[in-house]
Amino acid sequence: MNPQGAKAPPDQTTTEVGRNAASEISESPAREDLAGTPRSSVDEHAAYEIHEPRNLIALAFHQVVLRIGWVFKTETVIMPAFLDSVSGAGWMRGLLPVINRVGQSVPPAIFSRQLKVMRHKKLGLVSCTFLLAIPFVVLAVGCSVSGYRDQWWMAPLFLAMYGMFFTINGLNNLSYDTVQGKLIRPARRGRLVVLSVGIGSIPAVLAAWWWLGAWLAWPDGSGYAAIYGFIACCFVAAGFIALAVREPPDAHALTRDSVSQHFAGSWHILRRDANFRRLVVATVLFATVLLLFPHYQALGRERFGLGGARMMTWVVMQNISLGLASLIAGTFADRLGNRLVLRCLFFAAALTPIFAVVLTQVDPDIGRHAFPVIFVLLGMTPVTQRTLINYTLEISPTAEHPRYLSTLSVCAAAPIFFAPLAGWLIDRTSFELIFTLGAVLIASSGLLTFSLIEPRHGLR
Secondary structure (H helix, E strand, O other): OOOOOOOOOOOOOHHHHHHHHHHOOOOOOEEEOOOOOEEEHHHHHHHHHHHHHHHHHHHHHHHHHHHHHHHOOOOOOHHHHHHHHHOOOHHHHOHHHHHHHHHOOHHHHHHHHHHHHOOOOHHHHHHHHHHOHHHHHHHHHHHOOOOHHHOOOHHHHHHHHHHHHHHHHHHHHHHHHHHHHHHOOHHHHHHHHHHHHHHOHHHHHHHHHHHHHHHHOOHHHOHHHHHHHHHHHHHHHHHHHHOOOOOOOOOOOOOOOOHHHHHHHHHHHHHHOHHHHHHHHHHHHHOHHHHHHHHHHHHHHHHHOOOOOHHHHHHHHHHHHHHHHHHHHHHHHHHHOHHHHHHHHHHHHHHHHHHHHHHHHOOHHHHHHHOOHHHHHHOOHHHHHHHHHHHHHHHOOHHHHHHHHHHHHHHHOHHHHHHHHHHHHHHHOOHHHHHHHHHHHHHHHHHHHHHOOEOOOOEO
């Protein structure tokens, strides 16, 4: 059971919330668990000693296998490249971030009501992980049809399955984050990042190196059937691994809020918690990075004539970067807190579109050889999102983890509705203009971190 304390009173100041989030971990003699039942700190410590090592390994292994499948559907390379092969319109490519974020924000906000009252949160994790395989089974079958690229139904089918996947993925992420918040202490969540993402990137990179390049090189795009089938198998395997998590049941069920009450509660959190409100604004600005995701591979194809099997190299470099960034970020987050790590990652994210613009201004041969560096920088984005989640878990009461996380996700989805406009403007103006504007907005998110508290010390 996560030993963060009881819900803070509505009139508590932001600084007090930060101090309590840190001090309740070890100082409070008695507090309430997720279901509101008083428990002693001794009981909670004993629960950690018994279950936490096993759960740390089980959750890390679950994420490793999930990561292997995820590499084969990288959002910056594979998914937009496939859509371009069956459509090619910039505005349709711009729909991908919208579908992605809407699916991962609105459904989880509704599902968080159900998750909050579940006695075993891992049931949500297991179920959702299994369901992740369904869209890719459908896409694998669709890509097995001869000449599928010329079929009118392929692009709509892909978008529909893409939407289904990210709806389920939003529920899966919320379940995983809630289970993590309940079972893993704040000072060990960085270690979980290191194990699951840092070390887990090694088998993911090896799998991509051995199979992805070969499948992408198959004639007429027939390799996508194998790619999607492999992804589905990985997600099914991850679902079985999640069954190994040992989770003590909550003492009793809470009363489930109505949808209107839930969103009213989210609005109350934003009004009451000034620090969380500033975090939401920073997250909204950072979300600009997702608007640009599908367009980097398009820049490589249109300006430098890159693509095809080279995409495997981009995926490998992105995931090597992800692994290294996770090792560094996870270690420093446990030692120094998530706020400092978040600040560094926000500013690093702003370098990606700037570097892309610079490449368009240099000699084409130099730009062609340096282009994969873009994906090295993009590899830090998942680590940033994980750090955002860990920071949110640390500043929020345990019983409110699902609501805080879903509120953050819903708010972060707001700028994504401009993604089709960004794609249309790139077609009408230039990559350089849109990437430069994106860099300014992302850098602004880094500046806002100076106004956030560090919950482990109660400091700004």
